[in-house]
Amino acid sequence: MSAADNIATILSSGARLTVPLAFAACGEYVAQRAGTLNISVEAMMLGAAFGSIAVASATGSATIGLAAGALVGVAVAFVHGNLSHRVQINTFVVGLVLNALVLGLTSYLITVSTFTGHQVWQVSVPVLRDIPIVGPMLFVQRWPVYLLLAVIPLTWWLVQRSRWGLELRAVGENPQAADVSGIHVNRRRRQALLWCGLLAGLGGAYLAVGEVGSFNQNMTAGRGYLVIAAVIFGAWRLGRTLVGCVVFGLADAMRLALPALGVTMNSQLLIAAPYLLALLAMLVFATAHREPRALAQPFQRGTT
Amino acid sequence: MAAATTVAAPPTGPSGPDATGRRLLRRLNPGVGGWQVAAATAATVAVALALSALLISVTGGSPTASAKAMYQGSMASPAAWTTSLLYVAPLLLVAVGACVSARSGFFNIGQEGQVLIGALFGAWAGLRLALPGPLLVVSVLAAAAVGAGAWAGLSALMYRFRGVNVVVSTMLMTFLAQQLVSFAVNTPWLLQESRLGRGTLSPQSNPLPEGARISSLGEYPNLQINGGLVLAIVVAVVFSLALARTRWGFRLTMTGLSPAAARHAGVRVGALGGMALAISGGLAGLAGALLLASPVGTNRLQPGMSLNIGWDGLLVALVARNNPLLAIPVAVLFGVLRAGGSFLAATGVPPFLVDVVKALLVLAFVAPPVVIGMLRKRRRAGEPATTTPATDPAVSKQDAMEGSLA
Numbered sequence: 101m102s103a104a105d106n107i108a109t110i111l112s113s114g115a116r117l118t119v120p121l122a123f124a125a126c127g128e129y130v131a132q133r134a135g136t137l138n139i140s141v142e143a144m145m146l147g148a149a150f151g152s153i154a155v156a157s158a159t160g161s162a163t164i165g166l167a168a169g170a171l172v173g174v175a176v177a178f179v180h181g182n183l184s185h186r187v188q189i190n191t192f193v194v195g196l197v198l199n200a201l202v203l204g205l206t207s208y209l210i211t212v213s214t215f216t217g218h219q220v221w222q223v224s225v226p227v228l229r230d231i232p233i234v235g236p237m238l239f240v241q242r243w244p245v246y247l248l249l250a251v252i253p254l255t256w257w258l259v260q261r262s263r264w265g266l267e268l269r270a271v272g273e274n275p276q277a278a279d280v281s282g283i284h285v286n287r288r289r290r291q292a293l294l295w296c297g298l299l300a301g302l303g304g305a306y307l308a309v310g311e312v313g314s315f316n317q318n319m320t321a322g323r324g325y326l327v328i329a330a331v332i333f334g335a336w337r338l339g340r341t342l343v344g345c346v347v348f349g350l351a352d353a354m355r356l357a358l359p360a361l362g363v364t365m366n367s368q369l370l371i372a373a374p375y376l377l378a379l380l381a382m383l384v385f386a387t388a389h390r391e392p393r394a395l396a397q398p399f400q401r402g403t404t
Numbered sequence: 405m406a407a408a409t410t411v412a413a414p415p416t417g418p419s420g421p422d423a424t425g426r427r428l429l430r431r432l433n434p435g436v437g438g439w440q441v442a443a444a445t446a447a448t449v450a451v452a453l454a455l456s457a458l459l460i461s462v463t464g465g466s467p468t469a470s471a472k473a474m475y476q477g478s479m480a481s482p483a484a485w486t487t488s489l490l491y492v493a494p495l496l497l498v499a500v501g502a503c504v505s506a507r508s509g510f511f512n513i514g515q516e517g518q519v520l521i522g523a524l525f526g527a528w529a530g531l532r533l534a535l536p537g538p539l540l541v542v543s544v545l546a547a548a549a550v551g552a553g554a555w556a557g558l559s560a561l562m563y564r565f566r567g568v569n570v571v572v573s574t575m576l577m578t579f580l581a582q583q584l585v586s587f588a589v590n591t592p593w594l595l596q597e598s599r600l601g602r603g604t605l606s607p608q609s610n611p612l613p614e615g616a617r618i619s620s621l622g623e624y625p626n627l628q629i630n631g632g633l634v635l636a637i638v639v640a641v642v643f644s645l646a647l648a649r650t651r652w653g654f655r656l657t658m659t660g661l662s663p664a665a666a667r668h669a670g671v672r673v674g675a676l677g678g679m680a681l682a683i684s685g686g687l688a689g690l691a692g693a694l695l696l697a698s699p700v701g702t703n704r705l706q707p708g709m710s711l712n713i714g715w716d717g718l719l720v721a722l723v724a725r726n727n728p729l730l731a732i733p734v735a736v737l738f739g740v741l742r743a744g745g746s747f748l749a750a751t752g753v754p755p756f757l758v759d760v761v762k763a764l765l766v767l768a769f770v771a772p773p774v775v776i777g778m779l780r781k782r783r784r785a786g787e788p789a790t791t792t793p794a795t796d797p798a799v800s801k802q803d804a805m806e807g808s809l810a
Contacts, residue, residue: 137572139575183767189770189771193770196718197767197770200763201767204756204760205459205756205759208459211756212465317756332572368583368584368587371579372580375576375579379568379576379580382573383562383566383568396569
């Protein structure tokens with residue numbers, strides 16, 4: 101294979117590894133802007149991956165499976181939102197428990213049941229796909245990838261241009277002030293979580309019915325934490341968060357591709373790179389105070 | 405912030421500010437004990453167990469057979485208890501550390517990584533130091549505690565100097581720790597096993613020498629109590645006393661409940677929280693040393709050797725509501741579930757079932773006090789409570805009692 105072919109292979113595999121991260125990162129970005137440091141995004145993705153394959157196997161349609169996966173993500177978000185922004189259980193506690201619960205539940209169910217594999221159809225644009233290097237990456241993908249291209253601007257518009265998004269950001273920055281001006285803080289946070297669940301669910305479902313075509317135990321393998329790292333790396337801006345997703349996806353693609361190309365590189369460093377980069381980004385940009393000021397702080401009326 | 409001004413009075417003597425502070429603590433954290441919480445917890449635990457049983461039946465298993473298998477694997481014989489107790493010790497150590505950090509408000513969720521770092525440092529000491537007899541075991545434990553404590557301390561430094569959120573940094577560093585250990589056992593000049601003959605090298609260290617392992621304290625026909633369990637219980641009692649009876653513990657709790665009030669009272673919040681983080685990391689590291697040096701595993705450093713003890717220990721602390729003494733029975737429960745789970749696998753039921761039961765139980769224990777506390781607070785604030793009948797004589801009586809205390 102020529103060097104250009106190798107690069108094209110890595111780029112296109114990097115793009116495929118980026119897509120589930122980018123879906124979930126759009127959601128996690130919204131949740132964090134509203135002040136929830138949502139670690140159950142892992143549970144949302146994993147549950148959605150399982151749900152999508154189970155439903156696709158039952159109905160025979162990968163597209164219905166994808167939708168079902170998104171609904172599973174919303175269901176996890178609903179539970180999380182009510183437990184941490186209605187009942188006021190510590191959000192990390194809820195997240196950890198949900199992650200453990202979904203991991204245990206899906207691992208248990210996949211060993212006691214069998215599903216047939218399903219995959220959503222692939223879009224392959226004639227002519228354009230023959231562009232060297234970037235052609236396969238951009239024009240031979242499964243259709244949810246093009247849905248992602250709609251989700252990104254929609255998320256940006258929701259957060260930055262809609263009234264709902266303005267209130268959402270107020271809730272994440274200064275919940276007391278938002279409360280005084282008549283915004284229902286915890287309701288906004290629950291809504292942000294639902295949006296996060298929908299997108300993380302799409303990301304997880306894409307992993308199962310889009311990328312792999314089946315479900316295996318602990319299929320997301322910490323991708324949810326990678327998504328959190330991407331939002332932190334992106335300093336709570338949507339564009340930079342997505343750049344983070346691309347960088348992390350490419351690092352993963354390189355880790356998988358380099359041994360086959362005969363290049364030896366420290367695989368541990370490549371796996372750790374996303375977390376290291378997120379940590380470094382926080383250390384370097386910390387003084388800029390870019391994180392939502394009320395991030396991970398619960399809100400209850402009458403307490404300061 | 406009326407409460408803060410009470411504390412801001414200049415400290416006059418050991419009794420003055422402390423007495424004020426104790427009243428303050430009570431107001432900030434009104435006790436939500438009592439029979440209501442107990443009754444509600446019993447109900448939610450029953451629901452959790454019923455849900456688990458339902459899950460087993462739906463998937464074609466027998467709940468009673470599974471329960472029996474779990475009992476046999478964890479409690480039915482002295483040998484089964486030996487297995488359970490081997491898990492209890494590291495779980496308890498992690499949980500005590502989690503109690504300390506959670507009470508200080510510097511919430512550490514990176515125990516899983518700190519356990520691994522502890523095992524890494526412990527393995528280095530056990531394999532590289534040539535020390536006689538008991539000194540070697542002590543150095544393994546000390547290296548693990550110091551190494552993991554320093555690892556967690558990095559998060560405290562990042563918070564102190566760059567304002568990096570502690571939860572975020574401890575979480576991210578878990579994944580760094582995993583790769584660090586993986587690197588160490590994949591690198592011949594670090595800790596990878598030495599070559600014997602022509603076999604391929606596995607990603608693991610050499611087994612710890614006999615002298616570096618933690619042995620059992622006596623055998624009571626088949627029941628073996630590992631030295632690690634004794635260590636863990638001593639640690640739990642010591643920290644329970646320190647939190648409840650010393651000035652340090654009082655300041656720690658005050659910092660956790662209201663950092664602003666603590667700062668007004670002259671507490672160096674950053675230093676105190678940093679120390680709490682280092683302690684909780686150090687105790688997680690000790691747990692890692694136990695996983696390495698007690699007969700729970702293979703006595704080798706391996707990337708997967710933490711066995712999720714870090715995450716589970718955190719859950720133990722949550723269920724025990726950050727009380728180190730209460731963590732002892734909860735850790736026993738979690739140890740029993742673990743031992744039962746591995747026995748369950750032998751009877752054909754996937755061991756993952758135990759994770760489901762565990763997560764449901766955690767929710768069942770954690771939710772009732774929070775819900776009841778919230779309902780009481782809402783009632784006190786004069787808002788209509790929506791979910792419980794307003795004419796519950798027991799509730800109003802309890803409320804009146806608390807009102808008089810505050």
